[in-house]
Amino acid sequence: MHDLSDIADWLKHHPVQQDAREHGGHVVSFSSHDYLALAGHPRLVAAAKDGLDRYGVRHGDGVASWQPGGEPEVYRALESRLGALARKSDAVLFVSGYMTNIGVLSSIAKAAALARLHGYRARKRHKYAYYSDEFNHVSIREGIQMSGALRYTYRHGDMEHLESLLKSGAEEGCTPIIVSDGVFGMEGTIAPLPQLVALAERFGALLYIDDAHATGVLGAHGGGSTEHYDCYSPCIMQMGSLGKALGALGGYVAVEREAAEVIRMTSSAYGYASPPPPERAAALLAALDLLDQEPERRQRLWDNQRYFIERMAPLGYTILSTLTPILPVLVGEAEACQRYAIALRKEGIHVDAVQFPAAPVGQARLRFVINAGHTREQIDHAVRVMAQLAGRASRLAA
Numbered sequence: 001m002h003d004l005s006d007i008a009d010w011l012k013h014h015p016v017q018q019d020a021r022e023h024g025g026h027v028v029s030f031s032s033h034d035y036l037a038l039a040g041h042p043r044l045v046a047a048a049k050d051g052l053d054r055y056g057v058r059h060g061d062g063v064a065s066w067q068p069g070g071e072p073e074v075y076r077a078l079e080s081r082l083g084a085l086a087r088k089s090d091a092v093l094f095v096s097g098y099m100t101n102i103g104v105l106s107s108i109a110k111a112a113a114l115a116r117l118h119g120y121r122a123r124k125r126h127k128y129a130y131y132s133d134e135f136n137h138v139s140i141r142e143g144i145q146m147s148g149a150l151r152y153t154y155r156h157g158d159m160e161h162l163e164s165l166l167k168s169g170a171e172e173g174c175t176p177i178i179v180s181d182g183v184f185g186m187e188g189t190i191a192p193l194p195q196l197v198a199l200a201e202r203f204g205a206l207l208y209i210d211d212a213h214a215t216g217v218l219g220a221h222g223g224g225s226t227e228h229y230d231c232y233s234p235c236i237m238q239m240g241s242l243g244k245a246l247g248a249l250g251g252y253v254a255v256e257r258e259a260a261e262v263i264r265m266t267s268s269a270y271g272y273a274s275p276p277p278p279e280r281a282a283a284l285l286a287a288l289d290l291l292d293q294e295p296e297r298r299q300r301l302w303d304n305q306r307y308f309i310e311r312m313a314p315l316g317y318t319i320l321s322t323l324t325p326i327l328p329v330l331v332g333e334a335e336a337c338q339r340y341a342i343a344l345r346k347e348g349i350h351v352d353a354v355q356f357p358a359a360p361v362g363q364a365r366l367r368f369v370i371n372a373g374h375t376r377e378q379i380d381h382a383v384r385v386m387a388q389l390a391g392r393a394s395r396l397a398a
Contacts, residue, residue, distance in 0.1 A: 026348060027345065027348050027349060027350045028348060028349055028350065028374075028378045028381070028382070029350045030349060030350060030351045030368045030369055030370070030374075030382060031350055031351060031352045031367065031369055032369060032371055033213070033241075033243070033244035033245070033369065033371075034244070034245070034247055034371055034373070035216060035217050035244060035245040035301055035325055035369075035371050035372065036216055036217075036222075036245045036246075036247065036290075036291075036297045036298065036301060036371070036372050037247075037297065037371055037372040037373030038245070038246060038247030038287050038290060038297070039247035039248070040247075041247065041286075041287075041290065043286045043289070043290060044247055044248065044283040044286050044287055044290075045283075046286075047279075047282045047283045047285065047286035048248075048279040048280065048282060048283040049279070050279075050282060051074070051277075051278050051279030051280070051281070051282030051283065052279045054278075054282075055072055055074075055277075055278040055279060057277075072278045072281075074278050074281045074282050074285070075093055075275060075278070075281055077281075077285060078093060078281045078284055078285055078288075079091045079092065079093050079252065079260075081285065081288050082240065082252045082254055082288075083254050083255075083260075085215075085221075085222070085223050085224075085240075085254070085288070085291075086223060086224065086226060086238040086240070086254035087223070087226070087232055088238065088254040088255055088256055089256050089257045089260075090254070090255060090256065090257040090259075090260035091252045091253065091254040091255070091260065092104075092252060092253050092255070092260050092263045092264060092267075092270060093250060093251075093252050093275055093276070093281075094250065094251045094252060094253075094269060094270060094273075094275070095249075095250060095251070095269075095273055095274060095275060095276055096241075096243065096249070096250060096251050096276075097139070097210075097212045097239070097240070097241035097242070097243060097244075097250075097251035098139045098251070099251060099269045099273065100239050100241075100251030100252060100253055100269075101137065101139035101140050101142075101143045101210060101239060101251075102139055102142060102143045102146065102269055103143070103263075103267040103268065103269025103270055103273075104143065104208070104237070104239070104253050104263060104267060104269075105130070105140060105143030105144050105146075105147060105179065105208065106143045106144075106146035106147045106267075106268075106269070107147070107263065107266045107267040107268070107269075108147075108177065108206070108208075108237075108262075108263070108266075109128035109130070109147040109148070109149040109177060110128075110147060110148065110149070110266075111262055111266045112125075112126070114265070114266040115262070115265065115266060118265065126175040127150070127172075127173060127174050127175065128147075128149040128150070128174065128175050128176075128177060129149060129150035129151070129152060129169045129172075129174035129175070129176055129177070130144045130147070130149055130150065130151045130152070130176075130177050130178075130179055131152050131153075131154060131162060131165055131166060131169070131176055131177070131178045131179065131205075132144060132151060132152070132153050132154070132179045132180075133153075133154060133156055133157070133179070133180045133181065133184075133191070134153050134154065134155055134156050135156045135181070135184050135186065135187055135189075136179060136180065136181050136184075136210070137181060137185060137210060137212070140179055140181075140210060144179065149177075150169075150174060152165045152169065156184075156187075156189075157189065157191065157192060159192060159195045159196075159199065162178070162196075162199060163199060166178075166199060166203045166205070169203075170203060175204070175205075176200075176203050176204070176205035176206075177205060177206045177207075177208060178196060178199065178200050178205050178206070178207045178208070179207075179208045179210070180196060180207075180208075180209060180210070181209075181210045181212075181213070182209045182210060182211035182212075182213070182214040182218070182224055182225035182238075183211070183212075183213035183214045183217070183218070183225065183324050183326065184213075185212070185213050185326065186326075186328065186354055186358050186359055186365075186367065187320060187321055187326070187328065188320065188321035188322075188323060188324045188325075188326035188327055188328055189321045189323060189324075190214075190218070190225065190228070190323050190324060191209065191225060193209070193225050193226065193228075193229045193231050194229055194231045196209075197231055197233045197235065197236065200233070200235045200236075201233060201235060205235065206235055206237060207233070207235045207236050207237065208237045208239065208253075209224075209225060209226070209236060209237070209238050209239065210239045211224040211225055211226075211238055211239060211240045211241075212239065212240060212241035212244060212251070213241075213244060213324065213326065214228070214240075214324075215240035215241060215242075215244065215245055215246065216244070216245025216246050216291055216298075217245050217298070217301070217324070217325065218324075221291065221292065221295075222245065222291045222298060224238060224240060225238075226238060234256065237253055237254070237255050237259070238253065238254045238255075239251065239252070239253045239254075240252055240253075240254065242276070242280075242284055246284055246287040246288070246291070247283075247287050248276070248280045248283045248284045248287060249276045249277070249280045250275070250276035250280065250281070250284065297372045298372070300372040301325060301370065301371060301372040302325075304325075304370045304371070304372065304374050304376075304379060305324075305325050305327070305370045307376065307379055308327060308368065308370055308379050308382075308383070309322050309327065311379065311380065311383040312329075312383055312386065315383070315386060315387050315390050316390060317329050317330070317386065317390065318330040320363075320365060325369055325370040325371065326367065326368075326369055327367075327368045327369070327370065328354065328359075328365040328366070328367050328368070329365055329366040329367075329368060329386075330363060330365050331353075331364050331365055331366060332362060332363065332364060333362065333364060334353075334355035334356065334364040336364070337353040337354070337355055337364035337365065337366060338353050338355075340353065340366055340389060341353035341366065343385075343389055343392075344366075344382075344385055344386075344389075347381075347385045348381070349381070349382050349385060351366045351367065351368055351382075352366070352367045353365075353366060353367075354366075354367045368382070
């Protein structure tokens with residue numbers, strides 16, 4: 001019997017994650033990343049329908065359709081707008097946020113080697129090393145691994161540890177690339193961007209920021225962690241997701257135009273994969289318009305976030321971070337966390353139970369994600385159920 005069969009047989013008796021979906025019926029999701037409740041907005045739907053009428057249902061033809069000059073103009077318009085959102089001169093569009101991280105991080109450390117295939121000759125050979133926060137998204141870790149470069153992991157948000165690793169790397173002649181989530185998806189914490197920029201500029205590093213959970217959410221205009229801190233630098237490569245706050249599909253990295261052209265030339269995930277469907281790109285242009293025209297959506301998101309925190313405060317739960325719409329409620333043991341999630345599901349509330357390896361052992365949590373579409377009644381109901389579960393905590397933990 002091969003490994004897949006062995007593992008499947010083992011899972012029948014040792015489920016890694018019990019499926020709360022067994023309790024059917026209508027539920028309110030507190031796990032959606034549709035932060036601004038744009039996914040069903042009539043203007044996005046209308047733009048997507050217009051895109052279908054114009055472009056059809058074809059999802060690209062690989063290399064021929066995705067190289068410059070071969071794609072519908074909607075893609076270039078979208079890349080220009082996304083670059084401007086991050087105060088960069090360009091952006092490179094990928095089919096998803098996951099593939100953005102894979103595609104960029106796997107290629108930038110070996111861009112010179114890849115460019116040699118096109119006739120480029122480097123003036124100097126660089127030995128690159130990645131410096132990655134321990135809680136970075138798995139796609140970051142996989143992209144770094146695919147690059148073949150050296151990798152060092154620093155403790156979450158620990159700038160002193162990062163600095164010590166950078167000093168050691170400098171002594172070994174490494175060219176550094178620092179990588180961090182902007183908002184950490186399982187923690188709800190925000191990266192200390194000004195300190196990261198200071199270290200990057202001091203050590204001559206590139207700084208790659210994964211703003212998947214910050215795009216559209218942080219900053220006065222939804223520009224992400226750079227706008228949140230009013231911290232901009234030429235060393236920053238700012239990645240963002242188009243499938244969360246902007247309500248559609250795709251990912252991108254905002255960079256200066258010269259870097260964008262290098263990524264387009266060297267990243268297999270860009271050159272050998274189809275982009276998001278063109279009607280989704282049309283919908284995303286509408287989403288970016290709404291980001292400017294309806295700031296009250298972002299205000300409602302933050303009002304809901306504060307309301308949930310205030311209502312939860314008397315119940316005695318530990319919310320691991322209250323800085324973002326991601327509000328992880330600590331439970332502790334994985335099995336108890338699963339029982340909480342199933343009990344919530346029975347009451348019409350869907351919340352993800354996050355456990356190892358997505359969270360440290362012994363720190364399983366219910367990951368409440370607040371969005372602009374939640375009503376006060378829905379939040380009140382979730383809090384009431386959590387209050388009832390607090391009284392049954394010993395039974396749930398058993």
